[in-house]
Amino acid sequence: MRVFPLLIWTGGVLVVLAAAIAIAFVVSPWPSVLIIQRTFAGGDTASEAALEKHVPPGIVSVGNVAYGLGPDEIFDINYPPGAASQLPAIIWVHGGGWVAGSKEGVANYLRILAGYGYVTVGVEYSTAPGATYPTPVRQVNYALKYLLAHAAELGIDPNAIILAGDSAGAQIAAQLALLSTDADYSGKIGIAPALTRAQLRGIILVSGAYDINGLKLDGPFGGFINTVLWAYSGVKDFLNDEQFKLVSVTQYATAAFPPAFISSGNADPLGPQAVALATKLETLGVPVDALFFPPDHAPLEHEYQFNLDTAAGQEALDRMVDYLSATLAR
Incomplete structure (x- = not known):
């Protein structure tokens, strides 16, 4: 006799729950971010496992x-075999859409780069929505300050620093390069740079986003982009937030920007962002080593560079190493 009332009650609860979930996705980025974080974690694990065999011994x-x-506020540091003196350092900021990822997701790639004779550092930072802009920029800048203060004991040459990053980490690294080379820009953000222009010898930017106005917010990836920028900015109307506009590195880049290696895959939705930044820097007279692939090349997705089992991934690594050698010799 009570079956039908129970079914009605259960159905009502499910309707209310579904409505609550739908509302949650509208009023907060948290539900979507939790899904994104789990997805990114799985990708990082797979990438690290595939790179293990490429890590050199020692x-x-x-x-x-x-x-x-x-x-x-922690970092990992890697040294080549037998490192006995202060070496140039590659300071890498991991990706994850500003809401996910970790230094563990790039650990093996940084070990591989260390094998070419560099100290490599994977910096951790707090992600959104728990920590909004510009918290990660402040944290990585503080990490740079720490690394410079302890350069002697860490085996780092303080006058040979390379900033680097992938995806969202590339944007953060590029913003730090602006902070370090443009006092006016630094003043607008309110962050005093840890690095001097002389210490910052170059920057590696792969699969990054550099101009929020150039992102397709209504395209196939529009939902994802809107979610992560809402989470990172802390405001739903992020396009009209005056402080958040400063994340658009391409708009603010100057001729003082350090020599750059820039790359993205030909099937990466962020590819046009990399091309636009490379073009802007070249127009300003900044030395740029750009690695892009023609449309008829086999599709290379976002973060293609981490797959060293492909010719394109290996080419990106080789080009990075050549860029490092040439840039540090200037």
Whole structure:
């Protein structure tokens, strides 16, 4: 006799729950971000496993060195075999759409780069929505300050720093390059740079986003882009937020920007962003080593460079190493 009332009650609960979930996706980026974080974690695990066989023997790694007091304010550092003197350092900012990812997701790639004779550092930072812009920029800048202050004991040449990053990390790294080379821009953000222009010898930017006005917010990836920028900015109307407009590196780049290696895949939705930044820098007279692929090349998706089992991934690594050698010799 009670079956029908129970079914009605259960159905009502499900309707209310479904409505609550739908509303949650509208009023907060958190539900979508949780899904994105799980997806990115799985991708990082697979990428790291595939790169393991490419890590050269003898790399010395030290993990979770604190550069600040926060739980996310840590870094990993890697040394080539037999490193006995201060070496140029590649400071890498991981990707993850500003809401996900971790330094563990680029750990093996940085070990591989260390094998070419560099100190490599994978910096962790807090992600959105828990930490909004410009928190990650401040944190990585503080990590740079720590690395410079402890350069002697860490085996780093403080006058041979290369900033680097992938995806969202490329945007953060590029913004730090602007901070380090443009006092007016630094003042607008309110972050005093840890690096001087003389110390910042170059920058590696792969699969990054550099201009929010150039993103297709209504395209196939529009939902994802809107979610992560809402989460990172902390405001739903992020396009009209005056402070958040400063994330658009391409709009603010100057001739003082460091020599850059820039690349993206030909099937990467962010590819046009990389091309636009490379073009702007070249117009300004900044030395740029750009690696792009023609439309008729086999499709190369976002973060193609981490797949060293492909010719394109290996080419990107080779070009990075050549760029590093040439840039540090200037």
